[in-house]
Amino acid sequence: MSAPSFCGPGVVRIVETRHLGWSFSLKKQQSGKRDQMRAKTAVVLGAQWGDEGKGKIVDVLSARFSAVARYAGGHNAGHTVIHGGQKFILQLIPCGVLRPGCKSIIGNGVVLDPLAFLNEVAKLRDLGVAVDGQLFVSNRAQVILPYHRMIELAAESAPGRKKIGTTSRGIGPAYEDKMARSGLRVVDLLRPELLKTHIEAACAEKNAIVHALFGAAPLDPARMYEEYAAAAELMAPFVADTARLLNSIMAEGGSVMFEGAQGTMLDIDHGTYPFVTSSSATAGGASTGTGVGPTAIGTVISVTKAYVTRVGEGPFPTEIHSAAGDQLRERGNEYGAVTGRPRRCGWLDIPLLRYSNQVNGAEWLVVTKLDVLDELAEIPVCIGYEIDGKFTDEIPADVHGLESIKPRYTMLKGWRQSTESITEFDKLPQAAQEYLRFQELESGAKIGMISTGPDRDQTIMLPEFTAALNSLHA
Numbered sequence: 001m002s003a004p005s006f007c008g009p010g011v012v013r014i015v016e017t018r019h020l021g022w023s024f025s026l027k028k029q030q031s032g033k034r035d036q037m038r039a040k041t042a043v044v045l046g047a048q049w050g051d052e053g054k055g056k057i058v059d060v061l062s063a064r065f066s067a068v069a070r071y072a073g074g075h076n077a078g079h080t081v082i083h084g085g086q087k088f089i090l091q092l093i094p095c096g097v098l099r100p101g102c103k104s105i106i107g108n109g110v111v112l113d114p115l116a117f118l119n120e121v122a123k124l125r126d127l128g129v130a131v132d133g134q135l136f137v138s139n140r141a142q143v144i145l146p147y148h149r150m151i152e153l154a155a156e157s158a159p160g161r162k163k164i165g166t167t168s169r170g171i172g173p174a175y176e177d178k179m180a181r182s183g184l185r186v187v188d189l190l191r192p193e194l195l196k197t198h199i200e201a202a203c204a205e206k207n208a209i210v211h212a213l214f215g216a217a218p219l220d221p222a223r224m225y226e227e228y229a230a231a232a233e234l235m236a237p238f239v240a241d242t243a244r245l246l247n248s249i250m251a252e253g254g255s256v257m258f259e260g261a262q263g264t265m266l267d268i269d270h271g272t273y274p275f276v277t278s279s280s281a282t283a284g285g286a287s288t289g290t291g292v293g294p295t296a297i298g299t300v301i302s303v304t305k306a307y308v309t310r311v312g313e314g315p316f317p318t319e320i321h322s323a324a325g326d327q328l329r330e331r332g333n334e335y336g337a338v339t340g341r342p343r344r345c346g347w348l349d350i351p352l353l354r355y356s357n358q359v360n361g362a363e364w365l366v367v368t369k370l371d372v373l374d375e376l377a378e379i380p381v382c383i384g385y386e387i388d389g390k391f392t393d394e395i396p397a398d399v400h401g402l403e404s405i406k407p408r409y410t411m412l413k414g415w416r417q418s419t420e421s422i423t424e425f426d427k428l429p430q431a432a433q434e435y436l437r438f439q440e441l442e443s444g445a446k447i448g449m450i451s452t453g454p455d456r457d458q459t460i461m462l463p464e465f466t467a468a469l470n471s472l473h474a
Contacts, residue, residue, distance in 0.1 A: 039298035040255035040472045043286045044366075046263030047304040047356040049272075050281075051311060051336070051343060053368035053451055054303045055079025058095040058259050060449075060456050061301075064469050066254030067103035068096030069246055071289030072279040073261030074144060074174070075116040076167040082454045088127065092117050094259050097124065097135055103249070104131075105242045108140035109279065109289020111174040112186065114231040116144075121238075137235065138242040139187040140291075145199070145228065146219055147206035148173040154214035175278035186239055189232045199225050243291025250296060255472040258286035258297075264356040272402055275314025283360040299468070302362035302445060304353055306370045306435070309334050309343040315402035318346035318382045332372040347409065349382045351393045353443045364465060365443060367436060368451040370428075376414040379435065382407040383442070412438060421458045425450070428460075 044061065046052040059081045062068050075091040081098060082088075088098060092112065096102040106112060117137070124131055148170030156168055177183035184198050200221045207218035246256055260281055265271045267281040280288065287294045307328060310316045320328070325345040328334065334343035356362070373379055384393045386406040396402050415429035422428055428436075428450075440447045448465025452458045 039296055040250065040253070041258065041292070041296055041298040042256075042472075043258040043260065043283045043297060043300045043360075045260030045281065045283060045300070045302060045360060047302040047353055047360075047362070047365075048263045048308050048349075049265045049310040049314075049316075050261075050263035051309050051334070052263060052303040052305050054260065055081045055090065055095055056451060056454060056456070057301075057303050057366050057368070057449070058257065059083070059098060060459055061257060061469070062096045062099045062102050064255065064472055065096065065102060065257040067105055067246065067249050068094040068257045068259050069105040069107050069242070069286075069290050069292075070094045070110055070259045070261065071107045072109045072281055072285045073277065074111040074169065074171040075113055075120075076169050076171045076262075076277070080454075083456050085455075086127070088124075088129075091120060093120050093124065093131075093135065096257070096259075097129060097131060100130065102134070103245075104135045105246060105290070106135075106137045106141060107242055107246075107290035108138040109285055110138070111142045111144050111171055111178070111279075112137065113144040113170065114189065114228060114235055116169075118231060118234055132237070135238055136240045136242050136245060137186060137238045138291075139185070139239050140241075140243075141186045142174055142178045143184045143186060143189050144170040144174045145184065145202065146170075146224055147202060147210075148177070150210055150216060150219060151206060154210050154216045172278040186235070189228065190236055190239065192229055192232075195229060195232065196225050199228070246290055246292050247296075250292070256292070258290060258292075260285070264302075264360060265352065267359075270359045272314050272399070273397075275312070275399070283362075298472075299364065300360050300362045301364045301366060301448070302357060302360055303366045303368060304356075304439075305332075305348075305368050306373055306439075307332075307348050308346045308352070310346070311336050311341050311343050315399060315405075316344055316346055317352070317385065317402065317405040317407050318349045319344050320346050327375075328372060331375070332369050347380045347382055347407075348439065349407070350439075350442045351382065351384060351395060353439070354393075355395045357443055357445045362445045364448040364468075365440065365445045366449040366451070367439065367447060370432065370436070370450055371418065371420040371452050373414065373435075374418050374420070375416065377416060378411045379414050380409040381412055381438065383410050384408045420453050422452045423457070423460055425460050425462060 044058050046054055079090045079095055081095055094104040097104040121131055151173045152170050153168040188194050203219055203221040210216040262277045262281045264282050266277045268276055268278055270282055283300045328345040387404050412435050413431045415431035417429050419428055419432055436447055448462050450460040
């Protein structure tokens, strides 16, 4: 492929990479690193717009943790885990459920659809996965009910409304009710009289609003109550005070991994607003979404693809509008695990990755899908932006600024040979090693792990990262 087909129109190509003073000193970076993590806990989250391959990474790392806790989002997030040729798609349940002896915890920061939860539990049981006694749901988590889905679907479909690109699963409206202090929590779901009263009152209000604004048909509160009262009985064995459970695990010397959903650039505060999710996807959400204090967070591990993808609407500075984007999509199988929607593909964005590492306090990077780039002779990497004729490496806060970006690229040499299934860094092609070193140096976080395929075993673990993880058992 030629460089123009990579970069597309309106893009400035730059060959020099160290002339703007952005590079982090490797010596300085190494002087501040730690051999051990502060506490026996780690947050694992996405550095981009989600779909970075967190599912596999959490699954691989979960072997070293006593529990895995999900802290935000709902069943709009999807993790795909492949083990022994068998595919598991998890939407609500943390990946730790696939590890015998590892507790899986759905925290209070999650919005939970009881029917989706029970369906996922049933599928796992059918696959032979033990969930009873290993899976716990916060009694303080908010509940998604049918009127949340109705409102979101009607709003997204309304004429003249700017689409956000949601999954229409009721996530946003459930968080709206939470913040308006009118939501239903899991603990309330287990009280039949309260559940019935809540559904009747909510349906009277939501039906009127949706009919007036969108002309949608009303929901039947009696039928809804029967369905969700039955679901509550099936959910009851999983419900617990998960904040107490997590803090007890840590007090007894256990280790906990906090599993993020979506990605940093979809965070309600720090993402590309308003094209974001409705929850705190960044590292700070791990504390508020589980009831574990911030001083108990040992480290933050940020997962990034070797390139970038995005699903749905919203600005995407390095999006590829040529056949090269289609090639990445097909080689990387870039289709949503939950929705099946094709993902938009783009080149690695260093200012975005640096911003993500900054707001998360990320110490470690995990790079996924390196093998997707194997066939490229040259690989563009964005090192800065031109906005309204001015050069910057700062992420704009507004949509206009984000949509005005002309990315500036440096071209790195490709390796034109397979990296699939390689498990040792030194056995990677030299150009692949240089690509990763560039990503590490410019982003400000240390690469600890590299994924070279979808299976658990297709993974490179760097020695320093392995030593830090081993300290969890010290």
